[in-house]
Amino acid sequence: MIYIDADxxxxxxxxxxxATRHGVKMFLVANGGLRMSQNPLVEVVIVPEGPDVADMWIAERAGPGDVVVTGDIPLAARCVEGGAQVLKHNGEPFTQANVREALAMRDLMTDLRAADPFRQGGGKGFTKADRSRFLDALERALRAAKAG
Structure with a gap:
């Protein structure tokens, strides 16, 4: 299965x-604002409002053989720990080897932003190359998940 942190x-x-090409069930999980899909393989899951409710829903279900798509590092860490394959939106994988470092960097950046409220941060934009890398990475992750 594929779980998408859809916010x-x-x-x-x-x-x-x-997912359709591979015949794999996909869950789009968010706390609202999603259009229902006509695709029978896609289930839209609307969770209650609240901090990390969508993340908890995904983390409780994702495991070995599943692929999770998220930019949320704590969710990624929980899913990697649970045995799922996890991809960022740009196709970069979260793995046992890199997720702890990503958590530490996230915490550091949170502290830096808190120390300097005037700090203007902004990530780089999402590009066509990112989209292409994601498609390739998802194909590979699904093949690996099917192989066990």
């Missing part, structure tokens, strides 16, 4: 096409 996910359509 602000720029690759929902791409993931749906790949």
């Amino acid at each position: 602000a996910c720029p690759v929902k359509g791409e993931a749906e096409r790949v």
